[in-house]
Amino acid sequence: MASQYIGEICRYLLAQPVVPEEATHQMRLLYGNGLRAEIWQPFVDRFRVKIGEVYGSTEGTSNLGMACSYLLCCCDILLKSRYFYSAVNIDGHVGACGFLPISPLTKKMHPVRLIRVDDKTGEVIRSPSGLCIACNPGESGAMVSTIRKDNPLLQFEGYLNKSETNKKIIRDVFSKGDSCFVSGDLLYWDRLGYVYFKDRTGDTFRWKGENVSTTEVEAILHPEKGVADATVYGVAVPHREGRAGMAAVVRTGDDPGDDDEFVERIGARLAASLAPYALPQFIRLCQDVDRTGTFKLVKTNLQRLGYKLNVPDNKVYIYNNKLRNYQRLNEEILDELEQGQYPL
Incomplete structure (x- = not known):
């Protein structure tokens, strides 16, 4: 038997007390994405299953597969799907979400590549010729996959929203006139060929x-009275899958009321407008947010800060699921958070 997983489910299962019944299951393979490296082996050892970790998107033109031998046995399925155009690793290498062969042929024949991007802005880096720069083993970059109209498996149909479609397409990638689907994620390609998910660089994060x-979250914050500027991003939290949402908010100078009242007001607006998973777990009140020369928000510095408290003129709030409101983050709560004991 086989079943699908997401990493968060695996974490929940592993956190449960051991019971005799769990040894009687007939599951032989779990396939999916988001299984964290530190719980991968304990999960496999406890539940005696093979893991098929994959990376990709439903609408993308190619995917990466980190599959075990059971997936290879399903060769008919592989040949009829986009996994035919993915690198498949059969040894279940812990933490990896795929494999790209280190070979000159990879550059010529494989539709999936990693390209260099700016660490601070996430923007694609181009050579003097105007083309993108392919990553070498040992480097991190954004995954791109070839778009070809003459091959049904490499077509990108796009979204209903044309502007959203255009965000996912970059042109003049490896030759003038070509185009690729860009995942918006940062991946690391090691010197053995294994590929690891590193971070999201686009306008989404997973929680x-x-x-x-x-x-979507920023659109709810910006119209609120007293908000001069706001940017939303995901931050890493120990012992948690994905990224927890955080909103960095700059107040206007003429808004009455103290910071706690202000956060209570915008918190109520967010809770009333968003699904629970989309609700920011943290709010950082700050003096300003960085922008590029073209006035695009730079989130990387804020992401590196995470929920640190030692930033002058900043206040950090955390969402309390029991009270359903935001409270000031202090050292005691911070310690619970670092130990994985605070209920997010």
Whole structure:
């Protein structure tokens, strides 16, 4: 038997007390994405299953597969799906979500590549010729996959929203006139060929097994009275899958009321407008947010800060699921958070 998983489910299962009944299951293979490296082997040892970790998207033109031998036995399925155009690793390498052969042929024949991007802005880096720069083993980059109209398996149909479609397509990638689907994620390609998910660079992050749109959350914050600027991003939290949402908010100078009242007001607006998984778990009140020369928000510095408390003129709030409101993050709560004991 086989079944699908998301990493958050595996974490929940592993956190449960051991019971005799769990040894009687007939499951031989679990396939999916988001299984964290630190719980991968304990999960396999406890539940005696093979893991098929994959990376990709439903609408994308190619995917990466980190599959075990059971997946290879399903060769008919592989040949009829987009996994035919993916690198498949059969040894279940812990933490990896795929494999790209280190070979000159990879550059010529394989539709999946990693390209260099700016660490701070997430923007694609181009050579003097105007083309993108392919990553070498040992480097991190954004995954791109070839779009070809003459091959049904490599077509990108796009979304209903044309502007959203255009965000996922970059042109003049490896030759003038070509186009690729860009995942918006940062991956690491090691010197053995294994590929690891590193971070999201686009306008989404993943939390509680769901994709959260940062622009959707920002659109709720911006019209609120007293908000001069706001940006939303995901931050890593120990012992948690994915990224917890965080909103960095700059107050206007003429808004009455103290910071706690202000956070209570915008918190109520967020809770009334968003699904629970999309609700920011943290709010950082700050003096300003960085922008590029073209006025695009730079979130990388804020992401590195995470929920640190030692930033002058900043206040950090955390969502309390029991009280259903935000409270000031202090050292005691921070310690619970670091130990994985605070209920997010």
